[in-house]
Amino acid sequence: MAVQTQLYAVPAIEKKESKNKNEVEKESIFETKSLNLWYGETQALKNIDLKIPEKSITAIIGPSGCGKSTFIKTLNRMVELIPSVQTKGDIHYKGSNILSKDYSAEALRTDVGMVFQKPNPFPKSIYDNVAYGPRIHGIKKKSILDDIVEKSLKDAFIWDEVKDRLKENAFGLSGGQQQRLCIARCLAIEPEVILMDEPTSALDPISTTKVEELIQSLKKQYSIVIVTHNMQQAARISDQTAFFLNGEVVEFGKTEELFTEPKDSRTMDYINGRFG
Amino acid sequence: MQYIDRLQVRKRINFRLRLNSILKYVFLGATLSGLVVLAILLIRTVSQGFAWIDWNFITGHLSMDPEKAGIMGAILGTFWLMLVVVFFTLFLGMGAAIYLELYAKKGRIHSLIQTNIANLAGVPSIVYGILGLTVFVRLMDFGSTVLAGGLTLSLLVLPIVIVSSQEALRAVPQTLGEASYGLGASKWQTIKSIILPTALPSILTGSILALSRAIGETAPLVVLGIPALLIPFPGGFMDRFTALPMQIYYWTLDAALVEEYANLAAASIIILLLMLFILNSIAIYIRNKFQHRF
Ligand SMILES: Nc1ncnc2c1ncn2[C@@H]1O[C@H](COP(=O)(O)OP(=O)(O)OP(=O)(O)O)[C@@H](O)[C@H]1O
Ligand SMILES: [Mg+2]
Numbered sequence: 001m002a003v004q005t006q007l008y009a010v011p012a013i014e015k016k017e018s019k020n021k022n023e024v025e026k027e028s029i030f031e032t033k034s035l036n037l038w039y040g041e042t043q044a045l046k047n048i049d050l051k052i053p054e055k056s057i058t059a060i061i062g063p064s065g066c067g068k069s070t071f072i073k074t075l076n077r078m079v080e081l082i083p084s085v086q087t088k089g090d091i092h093y094k095g096s097n098i099l100s101k102d103y104s105a106e107a108l109r110t111d112v113g114m115v116f117q118k119p120n121p122f123p124k125s126i127y128d129n130v131a132y133g134p135r136i137h138g139i140k141k142k143s144i145l146d147d148i149v150e151k152s153l154k155d156a157f158i159w160d161e162v163k164d165r166l167k168e169n170a171f172g173l174s175g176g177q178q179q180r181l182c183i184a185r186c187l188a189i190e191p192e193v194i195l196m197d198e199p200t201s202a203l204d205p206i207s208t209t210k211v212e213e214l215i216q217s218l219k220k221q222y223s224i225v226i227v228t229h230n231m232q233q234a235a236r237i238s239d240q241t242a243f244f245l246n247g248e249v250v251e252f253g254k255t256e257e258l259f260t261e262p263k264d265s266r267t268m269d270y271i272n273g274r275f276g
Numbered sequence: 277m278q279y280i281d282r283l284q285v286r287k288r289i290n291f292r293l294r295l296n297s298i299l300k301y302v303f304l305g306a307t308l309s310g311l312v313v314l315a316i317l318l319i320r321t322v323s324q325g326f327a328w329i330d331w332n333f334i335t336g337h338l339s340m341d342p343e344k345a346g347i348m349g350a351i352l353g354t355f356w357l358m359l360v361v362v363f364f365t366l367f368l369g370m371g372a373a374i375y376l377e378l379y380a381k382k383g384r385i386h387s388l389i390q391t392n393i394a395n396l397a398g399v400p401s402i403v404y405g406i407l408g409l410t411v412f413v414r415l416m417d418f419g420s421t422v423l424a425g426g427l428t429l430s431l432l433v434l435p436i437v438i439v440s441s442q443e444a445l446r447a448v449p450q451t452l453g454e455a456s457y458g459l460g461a462s463k464w465q466t467i468k469s470i471i472l473p474t475a476l477p478s479i480l481t482g483s484i485l486a487l488s489r490a491i492g493e494t495a496p497l498v499v500l501g502i503p504a505l506l507i508p509f510p511g512g513f514m515d516r517f518t519a520l521p522m523q524i525y526y527w528t529l530d531a532a533l534v535e536e537y538a539n540l541a542a543a544s545i546i547i548l549l550l551m552l553f554i555l556n557s558i559a560i561y562i563r564n565k566f567q568h569r570f
Contacts, residue, residue, distance in 0.1 A: 078458060106460045106461070106462055113458065120454070122452060137460065
């Protein structure tokens with residue numbers, strides 16, 4: 001096993017170095033500074049310092065209960081919906097601190113969309129699901145809404161499957177289709193960042209592949225943060241990976257490096273399936 | 277080591293299945309006993325009163341003479357009452373439920389209010405009558421009008437509407453709200469376009485039951501001094517009125533004097549049931565319409 005890891009590691013590093021020569025380091029879209037979070041008395045995030053680069057895919061991995069969901073829900077302040085939550089520290093999004101009182105959560109969530117673990121379409125038609133976001137932000141004109149709906153559904157790789165049944169209830173779709181619909185719904189508000197909390201954990205392998213392809217196609221335009229329990233998935237699709245353990249970031253780095261030659265022994269144990 | 281002994285399981289299985297089928301009949305019996313009582317009541321009422329229902333009875337004025345008596349005044353009174361009660365309970369009830377369930381901070385004060393609302397639902401209706409008499413009839417000087425009666429009945433059923441609406445709102449999956457907030461929607465936008473429409477069918481189910489109760493209520497109206505006299509048909513909220521339950525009450529009281537009054541009371545009960553039936557049908561129609569849209 002160790003030998004194999006070594007064998008893979010060598011070409012991977014070479015590839016990375018050659019890429020680095022003509023590639024500028026990407027700007028970071030999110031930067032957290034000693035971010036701490038408590039649910040009542042229990043601390044769920046401890047001194048998180050992360051720089052999340054823009055227009056790339058950042059994977060968050062770690063054992064159950066280590067704070068992955070909590071972390072990405074702080075990035076669009078969804079944690080605030082839980083009354084007992086208290087946060088300390090800063091999160092800079094494009095330079096402004098989103099945890100300051102006068103940053104509106106609604107404005108933030110228009111820039112930072114979210115896709116949840118379980119597909120959660122509204123009990124409305126497919127069309128109304130996608131049009132919901134634009135509508136709440138004040139777009140009323142039918143022709144504009146039509147365009148947004150079509151473009152979002154196309155970008156989410158689901159247009160062909162639903163174009164003849166836009167007026168039907170979204171609950172009639174399969175789980176995988178519902179999840180792509182939810183991604184389309186998120187794209188419709190034209191966010192800059194998309195947060196995804198285990199978006200494929202409720203899906204079958206074929207739907208998973210479709211969603212993964214979709215995520216990769218989105219990274220040209222969007223910065224994506226994805227929580228996953230599936231190590232292969234993290235390795236396949238992400239550019240950088242953060243390993244969380246007990247509310248702390250143990251290791252953060254380029255995905256190839258983290259998976260082939262982790263610096264921390266706990267990361268090594270985790271990716272080799274020794275705990276979690 | 278096996279904990280589950282297959283032989284024992286097989287022996288017990290017959291017993292378990294028998295218990296299951298016995299209980300099925302027990303529950304069926306429970307359902308039937310309610311139905312039987314209702315059927316007896318209906319059959320008796322219809323056989324006694326149906327012959328008395330004719331055009332004159334429905335459209336005519338009240339009269340001491342049983343042959344000439346009509347109940348249009350009471351029908352209109354009940355109709356106006358319904359309007360007042362529907363308006364106030366739906367707005368106040370849903371408003372309070374939305375505030376308590378979705379806006380209010382959950383804490384000591386919240387649970388104090390919550391407990392009190394639950395207690396109010398158990399206060400005898402005659403107490404609401406006394407409250408209505410003091411506040412609406414005398415203090416606010418509405419007199420024994422439709423408005424005073426409607427407000428009193430609204431107070432009576434508000435606790436039920438609030439609690440059942442809260443339950444309906446609570447039953448909306450949280451993931452739907454999260455999806456909406458996640459797209460940048462404000463709280464009110466989320467309530468208006470996601471939570472309320474999803475909860476509306478169950479809110480209406482609870483409200484229908486409460487409204488039916490209000491329309492059939494007599495005791496508070498007696499306290500408010502609602503007459504069953506020869507008064508003009510009510511044409512608005514500030515008019516004096518009588519209502520069907522009042523009419524039924526007085527005719528039943530006076531049946532000792534004039535025998536036919538008992539039949540008139542039965543006929544009025546049929547009309548009251550018909551009005552409740554129409555009210556419920558409208559509500560169920562609205563509910564189904566909403567369920568289809570989603
Ligand atoms: N609403 C809550 N109230 C109290 N504690 C919570 C709440 N949500 C999460 N926690 C606690 O915070 C810690 C982190 O939870 P979180 O959901 O972020 O874990 P996770 O890494 O996403 O786990 P999983 O992989 O199972 O989804 C856990 O110990 C959990 O028990
Ligand atoms: Mg999680």
